[in-house]
Amino acid sequence: MRFNSSNLKGADAGFILIFAIAVCLLLAVIGLIAGRSVQSALRETRTAVDIAQARALADGGVALGVARVQSDGDLEPVVCALPGAGAVAVSITDEAGKVPLNTDNRALLLAFFSGLGASRDEAQTAVARIFDYRDADDVAQSGGAEREAYAAAGLSFRPKNGDFESVAELDRVLGLAAAIRDRAKPHLTTAVTAGGVDGAVAADALLQLIANGAGAGGFSSAFGDRPDLPAAFSARSTRTFYRVRSIGMVEGARYVRETVIARPQRPGETLRHISWMQGELNANDEALLARGASAPPC
Numbered sequence: 001m002r003f004n005s006s007n008l009k010g011a012d013a014g015f016i017l018i019f020a021i022a023v024c025l026l027l028a029v030i031g032l033i034a035g036r037s038v039q040s041a042l043r044e045t046r047t048a049v050d051i052a053q054a055r056a057l058a059d060g061g062v063a064l065g066v067a068r069v070q071s072d073g074d075l076e077p078v079v080c081a082l083p084g085a086g087a088v089a090v091s092i093t094d095e096a097g098k099v100p101l102n103t104d105n106r107a108l109l110l111a112f113f114s115g116l117g118a119s120r121d122e123a124q125t126a127v128a129r130i131f132d133y134r135d136a137d138d139v140a141q142s143g144g145a146e147r148e149a150y151a152a153a154g155l156s157f158r159p160k161n162g163d164f165e166s167v168a169e170l171d172r173v174l175g176l177a178a179a180i181r182d183r184a185k186p187h188l189t190t191a192v193t194a195g196g197v198d199g200a201v202a203a204d205a206l207l208q209l210i211a212n213g214a215g216a217g218g219f220s221s222a223f224g225d226r227p228d229l230p231a232a233f234s235a236r237s238t239r240t241f242y243r244v245r246s247i248g249m250v251e252g253a254r255y256v257r258e259t260v261i262a263r264p265q266r267p268g269e270t271l272r273h274i275s276w277m278q279g280e281l282n283a284n285d286e287a288l289l290a291r292g293a294s295a296p297p298c
């Protein structure tokens with residue numbers, strides 16, 4: 001058979017052309033991927049910078065909140081902007097307006113858990129388990145749970161037999177329904193150990209749910225729909241413990257800083273931060289975040 005050199009040259013040329021096109025396509029794809037990687041890296045860097053700036057703003061906002069507390073200033077939320085740097089939203093709450101998780105007032109805790117939607121039996125169980133978790137003995141109350149019950153449930157931890165140090169510690173109490181526990185947390189405090197709640201600084205929602213949980217029979221309503229707490233559930237604020245919650249906003253980045261402070265009560269005392277942690281955004285923040293876009297200068 002005769003070899004056709006012209007056909008071979010044509011085939012070679014075709015192959016080289018296809019190879020060249022393939023190389024070009026490959027280079028184009030590599031270039032595209034590299035370009036996107038650079039863009040992606042730039043975006044990530046930008047986001048990281050925004051988050052760092054939002055965090056710095058949030059921490060600066062804490063200083064603004066602390067200054068308000070120390071000067072007995074207005075405790076209404078503040079939203080203000082640092083031109084070119086973003087905005088900050090600061091809210092301050094007196095912890096005396098929450099239910100003390102370490103309170104000895106069993107009736108208050110019963111009304112509170114009932115108001116959150118627990119049945120009377122579920123509320124009594126929840127309160128018994130909270131007391132068992134805290135009290136020094138290992139003898140379970142009616143409906144409660146001590147060491148044996150925790151071991152039988154296969155838990156690696158046991159009741160603390162000491163006061164709660166944080167509201168998050170509620171997760172370590174055996175047998176609390178997760179839904180009730182999560183609804184309870186925003187209304188609880190470990191900063192204050194009192195026999196009641198100061199209705200003057202409590203959120204409307206908390207007063208309403210305690211009223212609902214207590215059957216509302218003993219409540220008057222001197223201030224419209226805002227229930228008054230009965231004396232058995234009340235304690236005056238010592239105006240010492242405040243939660244300062246500060247949200248830094250930079251472009252799309254948000255950072256939440258939460259701290260509980262103890263205000264000096266005597267000359268020579270200094271302000272103490274009892275806790276300092278990263279917080280999380282919640283549904284109530286939407287109104288504050290919306291104000292960030294057109295906030296006045298700080």
Ligand SMILES: [Ca+2]
Nearest residue numbers: 132135136137
């Ligand atoms: Ca105990």
